[in-house]
Amino acid sequence: MDSRETIKYLCSLSKLEITEEELVKYELQIEGIIKYLDKLDSITLSDIEPISQERNSYQLREDNAKSSRTDLLEYTINKEGRFIKGARIT
Amino acid sequence: MSKLYERSANEINAGIRGGEFTAEEYIHQILERIDKVNPKVNAVICTDRKGALEKARLVDKKIREDEKIGPLAGIAVGIKDNICTRDLKTTCASKMLQEYIPPYDATVVRRLKDDDAIIIGKLNLDEFAMGSSTEFSSFGPTINPWNTDYVAGGSSGGSAASVAASECPVSLGSDTGGSIRCPASFCSVVGLKPTYGHVSRFGLIPYANSLEQIGPIGKTVSDVVMIMKTIAGADDKDQTVQVTYRTPDYTLSSNEKMRIGLVRELTEGAEPEISKQIYSAMDLFTNLDCKCEEVSMDYVEYALSSYYTIALAEASSNLSRYDNIRYGFNFAPDGYEWNAYFAKIRSNFGDEVKRRIIVGTYVLSSAYYGKYYLKAQKIRTMLKQELRSLFKKYDILIAPTMPILPFKFGEKIDDPIKMFMIDIDTVIANLAGVPAITVPAGFSNDLPIGLQMIAGEFQEQKLFNAALLFESKTNIDRNPEL
Numbered sequence: 065m066d067s068r069e070t071i072k073y074l075c076s077l078s079k080l081e082i083t084e085e086e087l088v089k090y091e092l093q094i095e096g097i098i099k100y101l102d103k104l105d106s107i108t109l110s111d112i113e114p115i116s117q118e119r120n121s122y123q124l125r126e127d128n129a130k131s132s133r134t135d136l137l138e139y140t141i142n143k144e145g146r147f148i149k150g151a152r153i154t
Numbered sequence: 155m156s157k158l159y160e161r162s163a164n165e166i167n168a169g170i171r172g173g174e175f176t177a178e179e180y181i182h183q184i185l186e187r188i189d190k191v192n193p194k195v196n197a198v199i200c201t202d203r204k205g206a207l208e209k210a211r212l213v214d215k216k217i218r219e220d221e222k223i224g225p226l227a228g229i230a231v232g233i234k235d236n237i238c239t240r241d242l243k244t245t246c247a248s249k250m251l252q253e254y255i256p257p258y259d260a261t262v263v264r265r266l267k268d269d270d271a272i273i274i275g276k277l278n279l280d281e282f283a284m285g286s287s288t289e290f291s292s293f294g295p296t297i298n299p300w301n302t303d304y305v306a307g308g309s310s311g312g313s314a315a316s317v318a319a320s321e322c323p324v325s326l327g328s329d330t331g332g333s334i335r336c337p338a339s340f341c342s343v344v345g346l347k348p349t350y351g352h353v354s355r356f357g358l359i360p361y362a363n364s365l366e367q368i369g370p371i372g373k374t375v376s377d378v379v380m381i382m383k384t385i386a387g388a389d390d391k392d393q394t395v396q397v398t399y400r401t402p403d404y405t406l407s408s409n410e411k412m413r414i415g416l417v418r419e420l421t422e423g424a425e426p427e428i429s430k431q432i433y434s435a436m437d438l439f440t441n442l443d444c445k446c447e448e449v450s451m452d453y454v455e456y457a458l459s460s461y462y463t464i465a466l467a468e469a470s471s472n473l474s475r476y477d478n479i480r481y482g483f484n485f486a487p488d489g490y491e492w493n494a495y496f497a498k499i500r501s502n503f504g505d506e507v508k509r510r511i512i513v514g515t516y517v518l519s520s521a522y523y524g525k526y527y528l529k530a531q532k533i534r535t536m537l538k539q540e541l542r543s544l545f546k547k548y549d550i551l552i553a554p555t556m557p558i559l560p561f562k563f564g565e566k567i568d569d570p571i572k573m574f575m576i577d578i579d580t581v582i583a584n585l586a587g588v589p590a591i592t593v594p595a596g597f598s599n600d601l602p603i604g605l606q607m608i609a610g611e612f613q614e615q616k617l618f619n620a621a622l623l624f625e626s627k628t629n630i631d632r633n634p635e636l
Contacts, residue, residue, distance in 0.1 A: 071512060078470060078515045079477075080508060081497035090509055093570050097513050100571050103459040104529045114531030115538060116364045117350055117587050119396055138257040141484050150479050151487035151495035 067091045155179065159187040160633070163229045163323040163377040170217070170228035177210035177217075177228035177272065184230045184274055188321045191636045194302065197316035199235055199293045201275040202242055206230070209272045216270075224270030226384055231266055232316045232325035235276040236283050237368065238357040239263050242273075246359050247291035248281045249502040250476050253483040260357020261392065262326060262368050262385040269384045274322055278312030281504045283328055283361045284469065285309050286336050286576050289567050290506045298340060299634040300602060304560040307337030313371050314341040319636055323372060324381050328358055330366040331461050332555075332580025335592040338371050339555035339604025342594040342632050344378050344621070345371045347580075349612045350587035351396035353382075354389035362468035363394075365461075365584040373632045375593065375621045379404050382614065397612065410619040412549040414439050415449035420553035420579050427598035428554045435552060435595055435605050438627060439620075449544060449551065453536045454582065460533035461581035462574055463517050463526045470514025473507065476500060509570060538586045545610035550620050554579050555592040555604035583608050591617045594630035 068091060075082055082090070142149040155175040158166065170177050185203055192198050216223050233239055236246045238256035240263075245251045259267065266273065280290040288296040288311025296311035298304040299319040306315040310327030314337030317325050327334040329347035338345025346369045353368050360366070370381035387400040414436070421432045440446045478485055478499040487495050503511070517526035544551060557578055566573040583590035588611055595605035605624065609616045 070516070074512045074515045074519075077519075078474065078511050079493065079496045079500055080503070080511060081501050082508060083501075086505070086508070089505070090512070093568075094509060094513060096569075096571050097462070097509070097574075098516065100574070101459050101463050101513075101517065101526055104456065104463065104526060104533070107456060107529075107533075109529065109532040109536065112532040112535050114528050115535040116531060117394070118538075119351070119394075124393075125390060134258045136257055136480075139255040140480055141253065141482070142479070142486055148479055149487055151490040151492045153492045 067095050158183045159320045161323065162374050163372060163380055166229050166323060167225070167227055170213070171223070177213040178207065180228060181206050181210040181230060181272060181274070184322065188274070191319050191321060194636060195297045195299050195306070195315045195319050196294055197278055197296050197306070197312040197319060198232065198275050198321055199247070199278045199312065200243055202273060205242065206272050206274045213270050213272070224268060226266060226269040226271035226380070229271045229324065230274045230322045231271045231381070232274055232277045232313060232322040233263060234279050234310050234313045234325070234327045236279055236328060236359045237263060237326060238359065239273060239276065242276065244276065244359070246282045247279050247293055248504065248507070249292050250482060252292070254481045256357070258357065261354040261389050263357065265384050271384070277310070277316055277325060280309035280311070281507050282359070282473065283309040283330055283333055284506050284510055286332065286573055287566065288312065288337070289563065290504055292504065295563060298560055299636055300342065301560070301600065303562050304601065305340065305563060307340035307560065309333040310371070311337045314338045314343055314345065317341070317343045317371050317373060318632065318634055320633070324377050325371045326368055326381070326385070327371050328366055328368050329584065330362050331465060331584050332577045334369045334371060335555050335580050335590060335604070335606060336576070339592045340560040340602060342602035342630065343371055343373050344375055344591065344593050345369065346378050346382060346591045346614070346617070347583055347589060348382065348386060348614060349589040351394055352589070352612065352614070353386050354392040354395050356389060356391035360472045362465040363472065364468060365465060375618060375625050376406055379406065379618055402614070404615055404618055406622060407619060410549070410623065412439070412444045412616070412620055413547065414444050414446045414620070415544060415548040415551045416446065417454070417551050417553040418448045418450050419454045423578065424554040424557040425559060428557065428559070428603050431596045431603045432552065432554050432605060435624065438624070442623065442627070449548070451540055453533060453540055456533045457537060457582050457585060458574060458578055460530040461577065461585055463530035464534070466510045466514035467518045467527050468514070470511045470518065473511055534585045537582060541586050541588060542610070549609065549616045551608045553606050553608070555606040559598055559601040559603070579606060587611060589614045589617055591621050593621045593624055594632060595628070596630060
């Protein structure tokens with residue numbers, strides 16, 4: 065793995081901007097983490113179903129509109145009226 | 155009445171109900187205590203003086219006017235700062251949320267308030283709950299009240315240290331890979347990670363949704379049970395809560411003759427002083443007519459790599475929402491193009507968070523998804539199966555909570571793998587979704603050691619039985635001198 069190029073690519077995917085200094089600092093650390101995770105290669109589990117958490121039943125509530133009493137925009141900083149302000153999309 | 159801050163939650167509740175002292179008097183003493191010791195431990199990052207005193211006066215008024223009061227009336231509770239508290243800044247110890255004020259309470263906070271507990275403030279943590287030492291906080295580290303050169307553990311370092319330092323008798327933390335149990339063990343207090351699906355996560359700012367749970371920390375098992383009764387149970391705002399009851403019906407008996415398995419790999423893998431303490435605990439239980447045996451777990455060796463794959467993957471996804479648009483801090487988007495603004499904002503994450511986002515993105519990328527994430531979930535399946543069959547034979551499993559004693563500041567901070575490795579004893583319970591508790595078991599070189607007990611899904615009562623029994627037969631110090 066070309067660490068620096070890969071890290072730069074991952075940063076662009078996850079919209080992270082890191083400095084050259086950070087890149088140098090993180091390169092070995094990230095390589096080390098991925099190498100540790102490669103331990104997963106040492107076991108084959110081809111017939112096993114992956115499970116996250118199991119639920120016995122999946123209870124959905126009735127499909128009725130409920131009004132929330134919370135004003136979710138109460139503390140939003142960059143607002144104009146009921147609109148939230150964002151950066152320009154080009 | 156002096157030194158009310160030394161009393162347990164149960165004692166405070168009884169004292170206020172019995173008219174021995176008022177809630178206001180008690181809260182004044184708690185606030186004084188925080189002023190006195192917090193500069194030494196840095197556990198509380200935001201004290202809500204006004205809110206706490208207002209609530210205390212309300213509780214006193216209800217008592218004076220003979221109105222019904224909740225089961226937690228008057229008890230001071232600290233809340234980890236990744237749990238939303240309405241109108242009170244909630245920062246996750248991150249620059250990214252440095253000015254975030256939630257417009258709502260987390261369900262657990264709502265329930266504490268409804269039961270008349272008094273929220274005294276927000277507690278320090280590793281940024282976004284990512285870490286095991288609270289050294290990754292933008293508010294500076296939390297210091298171990300037992301020895302100020304040593305870390306308090308993490309990520310709920312503030313939650314554990316504030317209880318140990320008697321800044322509050324109980325607190326809430328969150329546990330994704332050990333984040334309640336690690337600091338509770340390092341600070342010689344009791345901490346519970348409930349079964350996944352037992353306590354609502356509504357209002358818990360997410361790090362890894364399939365792993366984390368909010369849980370209580372206290373100096374005694376019965377205080378932890380008291381809080382658990384309030385916070386646990388069905389919530390229509392969190393569909394991952396599996397139980398249908400609203401308040402669990404726990405008892406405080408400690409006369410069980412339990413069947414106990416000691417997990418060999420975890421116990422032998424710990425520092426010798428710690429292993430010794432765990433084997434002593436096994437002897438203690440044996441002498442109390444419990445049936446104790448060593449057991450082996452085949453999949454323990456893959457647990458850490460499975461945990462970190464899943465946690466980092468989920469973290470990278472959960473943290474993609476931080477764009478400073480709906481919440482964050484005051485930095486206007488005027489003049490910026492979208493991608494540039496986004497990236498600039500996100501440079502406000504700390505090093506550990508950035509590393510985890512990067513690795514999480516890597517393991518989820520299409521070329522590597524099968525190799526890492528899918529495989530990690532399969533390890534989870536194997537661990538669950540292994541634990542299920544063990545819990546047919548045993549009521550609880552015991553092991554160390556931490557493989558090492560508390561360490562000094564800076565010792566592990568530059569080596570992520572060194573830091574990850576200390577979670578080896580705790581991640582198993584998160585992966586499998588089972589409950590686990592830590593209780594103080596002793597000291598080595600004046601540094602605390604915790605005994606971990608693990609039970610089957612929704613078998614918290616068995617944990618409480620065993621923990622109460624252990625607590626009643628040992629007398630481990632929970633009061634550091636500050």
